[in-house]
Amino acid sequence: MNGLISSAVRWFRILCLSLGVFAVIAPAHAGGDPAAGKGKAAVCAGCHGADGNGGADLTIPKLAGQDGDYLAKQLKDFKSGARKNPIMSGMVAGLSDKDARDIGAYYGGLKPRPGAARNAQLAKLGEKIYRGGNAKTGVSACMSCHGPSGHGIPPRFPRLSGQHPAYVENQLLSFKSAKRTNEGDTMTRIAFRMSEREIKAVAEYISGLH
Numbered sequence: 001m002n003g004l005i006s007s008a009v010r011w012f013r014i015l016c017l018s019l020g021v022f023a024v025i026a027p028a029h030a031g032g033d034p035a036a037g038k039g040k041a042a043v044c045a046g047c048h049g050a051d052g053n054g055g056a057d058l059t060i061p062k063l064a065g066q067d068g069d070y071l072a073k074q075l076k077d078f079k080s081g082a083r084k085n086p087i088m089s090g091m092v093a094g095l096s097d098k099d100a101r102d103i104g105a106y107y108g109g110l111k112p113r114p115g116a117a118r119n120a121q122l123a124k125l126g127e128k129i130y131r132g133g134n135a136k137t138g139v140s141a142c143m144s145c146h147g148p149s150g151h152g153i154p155p156r157f158p159r160l161s162g163q164h165p166a167y168v169e170n171q172l173l174s175f176k177s178a179k180r181t182n183e184g185d186t187m188t189r190i191a192f193r194m195s196e197r198e199i200k201a202v203a204e205y206i207s208g209l210h
Ligand code: HEC
Pocket: 040, 041, 043, 044, 045, 046, 047, 048, 059, 060, 061, 063, 066, 071, 074, 075, 084, 085, 087, 088, 091, 092, 103, 158, 170, 171
């Protein structure tokens, strides 16, 4: 019995030690400090929601659970003008690179709230495109870069699952018209081949993906 207890204690020590070491060698989100980010994000809550899951305006994205490095890059791109949006460029004017990383780490650590598609028929067409693309028009399957559940592949391929459909639709239209080109033309080449109906459909499917 004593042997059993002491071996349990030994394993517990080993576990604590290895967790401790792991915490030291695995910093969250490339140096961003989520606690500092929380304070800096207070002004963002009015539009992006107190929990980062957005508000009533569905053209404003959910940020909760998005990759912190992707978010920091978008903030820097709004600031430099590489990504254009009159509202956001005003919001980031005073942010440093460190602020952007801290805010990214903060939102990246918030829990994303799942959404639900409202139009089942449209979502069904969207699912086909998301999973298999459109061979006739040369649209690639979204899944190959954004993952089967839309969780993304950080830091380059953002998370999409549960995002507001109006925001996703707007972004796809911006890529299609080459208005959003802050990460090269990968998405423009894809969206360019999509019809407006396909864009609506895939946005509807993504809103319920989790
Ligand atoms: C007045 C409303 C408003 C406020 C306040 C606001 N935003 Fe935004 N934000 C928007 C809108 C609208 C968009 C969509 C822009 C677009 O369509 O490209 C957006 C987009 C973003 C994106 C891009 C997300 C993605 O998935 O690519 C990030 C990141 C972001 N905001 C962060 C912030 C941060 C951080 C703050 C606070 C410092 C903030 N926002 C304050 C309205 C707002």
